[in-house]
Amino acid sequence: MPQLRAATWVCVWAEAPPVLPLPELIEDTLVCFKGGILPLKPQKPVPEARRTILGLKTNMLYDAVTALNFAVEVPINEHFSFQYEHHCPWWLTDNNRYCLQFLSFGGEFRWWFAPKTSPQTESRKQRDALVGHFLGLYGWGGKADIQAGRDFGCYQFEFMSAGLTYGYSLPVSRHLNIEFSLSAGYARVPYRHYNPTPDWEILIRDKNDAGTLHYFGPTKAEISLVIPIRVKTREGRR
Numbered sequence: 001m002p003q004l005r006a007a008t009w010v011c012v013w014a015e016a017p018p019v020l021p022l023p024e025l026i027e028d029t030l031v032c033f034k035g036g037i038l039p040l041k042p043q044k045p046v047p048e049a050r051r052t053i054l055g056l057k058t059n060m061l062y063d064a065v066t067a068l069n070f071a072v073e074v075p076i077n078e079h080f081s082f083q084y085e086h087h088c089p090w091w092l093t094d095n096n097r098y099c100l101q102f103l104s105f106g107g108e109f110r111w112w113f114a115p116k117t118s119p120q121t122e123s124r125k126q127r128d129a130l131v132g133h134f135l136g137l138y139g140w141g142g143k144a145d146i147q148a149g150r151d152f153g154c155y156q157f158e159f160m161s162a163g164l165t166y167g168y169s170l171p172v173s174r175h176l177n178i179e180f181s182l183s184a185g186y187a188r189v190p191y192r193h194y195n196p197t198p199d200w201e202i203l204i205r206d207k208n209d210a211g212t213l214h215y216f217g218p219t220k221a222e223i224s225l226v227i228p229i230r231v232k233t234r235e236g237r238r
Contacts, residue, residue, distance in 0.1 A: 050230040052129035057224045067102060075129040083108045096200040097149055104142025108165060110134045130228060136165035138183060157191035161219050177228060183220035189213040
């Protein structure tokens, strides 16, 4: 005992050696009984707890048509998050016959349905953030130039859109989720049609085909790969 000095220790007196360790006692507790002292078996260590601080995303539907895009989503608390998305394909073929130039910015506030915290385990808690069903309110805007030869596209336009989103994010592994979402709302699209010259060097604006389109309906569809970024929590808390 003199070697313990200022250490804290617990001693439990019992008539006979306990069969099972007492879960409410700390590790290295000594159980004293008639005939000797029995150390309790150490409890199993609690799995390391982690908390999702953001999700990195790319929409595979846009990727399939070479439209470079990315999004970052940050959970605010258990039920709310904010997402920023950016689309920036900007390519033109050497002969000027094909063009996909699209630059847009958007943000979305999301409300997530009841988190999946049953059963209460540390590994399950890691997936609470940015997983499950959600509703969102988005705002989106940008400009574009689309051309494929002379028969398709040949339009330049700007757009502004706002509306609602419904979606579901599914964990497929510890480090990867897949998110499905569909948005609908209002879009205002000022547009201008043009005709390329025979050598494709100059674009001539068609004054008879220009105006502003007002649209209500589906505006976005996404099937996104999501990489959740997690950090260790303090003292096992979320």
